[in-house]
Amino acid sequence: MPSSPQIFDSAATIADAIISRVGRKIVMALPLGLGKPNHIVNALVHRAMDDPSISLQIFTALTLEVPRPSSDIEKRFMGPVLDRLFEGYPALTYATELHKGTLPPNIQVNEFFMQAGRWLGSPRQQQNYISANYTHALRYVLETKVNVVGQLVAPSPSRQQFSLSCNPDITLDLLDARRAGKADFIFVGETNEELPYMAGGAEVGADEFQLLLDNKELQFPLFAPPREPVSLADHAIGLHVASLIPDGGTLQIGIGSIGDAVGQALVLRHKENDAFQKLMAALDARGNDRRPFREGLYGASEMLVECFIDIIEAGVLKREVEGVLVHGGFFLGSRTLYSRLRNMTPEERARISMVPVAFVNDLHGEEEKKRAARKDARFVNTAMMATLLGAVVSDGLEDGRVVSGVGGQYNFVAQAFALEDARSIITVRATRNKDGKTMSNIVFSYGHTTIPRHLRDIVVTEYGVADLRGKTDGEVIAEMLSIADSRFQDELLEQAKKTGKIASNYEIPEKRRHNTPERLLGAVADAREAGHLPLFPFGSDFTEVEVSLMPALSRLRHATRSDLAKMLLRGGPETDEARRGLERMALAKPEGLKERAYRRIILAALSS
Structure with a gap:
């Protein structure tokens, strides 16, 4: 007979029950x-911090932390925003x-x-990082002999069913492994009624849990x-991709x-095609797919x-697969x-199906249906960067430090080669600003790659599309x-010629010799003025005054000491708008x- 989970109203007592x-x-x-x-994780961590005889190993990804402003001006801007958005988040x-x-040595976070x-400046976390494709994480979790799986879940009113909501990703496969006798762990849940209740495959019965923290007070x-502002370069990339x-x-x-x-470019293509x-x-643009979406x-x-929600509502995402x-x-x-x-409505949510990550990132399992x-x-x-030979740098630096992780990027690139008529599109901003200096994100070579050059396909910057396959x-x-x-083409071309990887008499075509921010701005100025390329295409968590400050603060962030002086x-x-910003x-x-x-610097940045 299925058993009901043991219910707790205290994180401390559920931590004791786990131990x-x-x-x-x-x-x-x-x-x-x-x-x-x-709450459960924190209670366990406190138990292990207080008792060195407890060994706690946590295997996870993407630990979410409230952003930390790096400068006084940034704190003045972001402080109220962070208080507004993250108040109450533990x-x-x-x-x-x-x-x-x-953090004591008896607690390890991988x-x-x-x-x-x-975590670029944390040797401990750099050493404890596990490099893995998202689809391989399940295997590594099982190999650790995991004995506790914890998850935030959305409860049904009856508490007989629960939704894994935002994260069925690996959990569903872990539960399958346990049923098959390939794993032996207790499943521990914490309810949160703010989580959207995603039904279908993301729904599990109460009998899957052994312990459950369920307390309205918690x-x-x-x-x-908050949604990120979309720069002009980002918009140009989006348009090329669309x-x-x-x-x-x-x-x-x-x-x-x-x-x-x-998303904005796809909506524009569909609803304002002219x-x-x-x-x-x-x-x-090189792409030939420019008409509104019929199918x-x-x-x-x-x-x-x-x-995805916005392009569903715009009628772009409308081709159903099994509903x-x-x-x-x-x-x-x-x-x-x-x-x-x-x-x-439940019917609308049912058309958004949350599934194991292996389903979307891989073709194995029901391969014919997926194809x-x-x-x-x-x-x-x-x-982050791409090399002249088409290798892609997305997750780390050439000194070995990890910026983020591979995630599913490699999975999707490989899938693009495995599927007929599929393509991988890697987007890269052509430049970045570091310490007030503009640097190219297209480099001759780099000491680390995420996607090797033998899987090169399509690369897009704000200046166009490079079709590399074959x-x-x-x-x-x-x-x-x-x-x-x-600004970097001549140096890159010279490097390629020195290595003999391009003909010594090759010249970049004149029409590709004008890839500059100024030309880009001129090309899209009318569309920007018409509101087709908004800073926040799908809404913002910032106030009107905060949005008006953003261009000026961006100039300050990228300014050199000389610029600031x-x-x-x-x-x-001191215009009315400037006074509101200063306030x-x-x-x-x-x-x-x-x-x-x-005050003077901000007034100068606002008037630039």
């Missing part, structure tokens, strides 16, 4: 991102102690995907990062502002990125995403040079030399 059941050596698996049962104690250097850049707001998506095809999108840019066609001409797209994406518009392995997003999912469903697939993911090394270099920022001398006019930054009535300097 009583499995002993003092705890190997605990937690979902990636949002689905962590924070920080994970193991992360806090790791940052302080006070992640296979890190919050981007958060409900907490979900981690909800012209590569065939009607009736399959779409996967990765996390970040470029994903929102792709404006989209005009932009394609202005950008000299529409189907989504098969590791992450249910927020813009489903999009299959996703996990989700994480703004408060708006969670409320939209919660407020859908039939994933016709004309386009897998869109973002990278081409020779010389042809690939020519393609990559054509989408590099023109000039701004300090120049200052700027928001608590600089309307500055006190002391530092605040007066901040």
Whole structure:
């Protein structure tokens, strides 16, 4: 007979029950991102911190932490935003102690995907990182002899059914492994009524749990990062990508502002096609898929990125596969995403199916059905850099330090080669700013790669599309040079010629010699003025005043010391908009030399 879980209303008592059941050596698996049962995890960590005889190993990914502003000006801007968005969210104690250097050695945290850049300065976490494709994480969890699996879950009113909601990703397969006798662990849940109740495959019975923390007093707001602003370069990348998506095809999108840019471009293509066609001409885009969607797209994406909801509502994502518009392995997003999912009718939510990550990231298992469903697939993911020979750098630095992780990117690139008529599209911003200096993200070579050059396919920057599949090394270099920022093209071409990888008499075509931010701005200025390329295409968690401050603060973030000195001398006019911005930054009535300097610099940045 199925058994009901033991119910607890205290995190401390459920932690004691876990130790009583499995002993003092705890190997605990937690979902990636949002689905962590924070109160349970924190209680166990405190038990292990107080008692060195307890060994606690945590296997997880994407430990979510509230952003930490790096400068005083950034704190003035982001402080109120962070208070507004994250008030009441319980920080994970193991992360806090790791940052302080006070997590004892009897507690070990292994992640296979890190919050981007958060642990670059932590030797301990760099050493404890496990490099893995998302689909391989299940195997590694099982090999650790996991004895506790913990998850945040959405309860049904009867408490007889629970939804894994945001994270069925690996948990469903772990439960299958336990039923098959391949694993022996207790399943521990913590309820959270803010989690959208995703039914179907994400739903499990109460009898799957051994222990359950269920207390209305312990409900907490979900981690909800604000939607990122979409830059002009991001919009240009999104437009190029949108012209590569065939009607009736399959779409996967990765996390970040470029994903929102792709979503906005697809909506523009479908609903305001004349404006989209005009932009394609202005950008000299190579993609031929430019008409509105008749059949529409189907989504098969590791992450249910927020813009999927928007493109469903816009009528872009409308091709159903067995009654489903999009299959996703996990989700994480703004408060708006969670409320939209919660407020859908059960029928609307049923068309968004949360499934094991192995289902979307791989073809194994029901392969014929997957191949039939994933016709004309386009897998869109973002990278940090790409080399002239088409290798892609997405997760780490050449000194070995990990920025984030491989996640599912390799899975989707491999799938693009395994499926007929599928393509991998890697998006890369052509440049980045470091310490006030502009640097190229198209490089000749790099000491670390995420996607090797033998899997090179399509690379997109704001300056265009490089189609690399099946081409020779010389042809690939020519393609990559054509989408590099023109300030770096000569140096890159010279490097390629020195190594003999491109003909010594090769010249970059004149039409590709004008890849500059100024030309890009000119090409899209009318569309920007018309509102087709908004800073926040699908809504924002920021106030109107905060949004108006963002361009100025971006200029300050990228400014050199010399730039800042000039701004300090120049200052700027106190318009009504500027006064509202100063008020928001608590600089309307500055006190002391530092605040007066901040005030002048911000006025200068606002007037630039």
